[in-house]
Amino acid sequence: MVTPYDIPEVLDRREGPHGEVVLRRHGTLLQIIANGCFLMDTSDGRSERLLVDxxxxxxxxxxxxELLIGGLGVGFSLAHAAADPRWGAVTVVERERAVVDWHRDGPLSALSARALADPRAKIVEADLLDYVNETCDTFDALCLDIDNGPGWTVDEGNDSLYSVAGLTRCARVLRPGGVLAVWSAQPSPEFEGTLGNAGFQQVRTEEIPVARGVPDVVHLAVRPG
Known part of the structure; x- marks a missing residue:
């Protein structure tokens, strides 16, 4: 028997430049759906916190x-970074206006309100590749939490971000010795090679155990000094 608890409730549905994005509530969880595919929810946040740490x-x-985060999502990365006084500044780039709205004055504000009130934190509404190609700002670290990672993208437009050309563009906003950290829903040895081909050094992968299935991972790489 299906109960109301089992049926997700759509809280908002938007048609954006990259397709449809939906925010829904399923029991106690908030979920983001992009073009009909599940992206993330508020169930855990462990991998996002590890990404930042x-x-x-x-x-x-x-x-x-100074930290640059690619992708706002449900806000775990932003909230965790802003809660750590060691970060001097935290900038988040998010291309979907709907996601930004859900955080500023919508249901996701419960997760991010404290972070957004921090003077060190700001959100930039832009496509990440456009931003890194145009900005004059540089950062000590760039955390990518976009789509499901390099090996399993919901939006084909994100494939270019994880290519040699896209990663080379990301490297230009990192200061010498700066760190690139990339979250992925599954391990990708091929992506380690792509990082090396883009000029990064000290490439390694940290696994994040999950209850079932293959582990999430964080790919780490350093821009040469």
Whole structure:
């Protein structure tokens, strides 16, 4: 028997430049759906927190580093970074206006309101590749939490981000010795090679155990000094 609890409730549905995005509630969880495919929900956040922490650890004590996050999602990465006083600044680039709205004055604000009130934090509404190609700002770390990672993209337009050309463009906003951390829903040895071909060094992968199936991972790489 299906109960109301089992049926997701659509809270908002938008048609954006990259297709349809939906925010829905399923029981106690909030979920983001893109073009009919599940992207993420508010169930855990462990991998997003590890993404941010791994980048900070790899910076090896750099004073007040500045962080760029690609993808706002449900806000776990932003909230976790803003809660750590060691970060000097936190900038999030998100291309979907709907997702930004859900955080600023919608259901996801419960997760991100404190972070957005922090003077170190800001959201930039833009496509990440356009942003890194046009900005004059540089950062100590770039955390990518876009789509399902390099090996399993819902939006084919995101494939270019994880290519040699896209990663080379990402490298231009990193300071010497800066860290790139990339979240992925599954391990990708091929992506490690792509990082190396894009000029990154010290490429490695950290696994994040999950309850079932293959682990999530964070790919880490350093821009040469």
């Amino acid at each position: 791994a980048a900070l650890t790899a910076l090896d004590g750099r004073d007040a580093p």
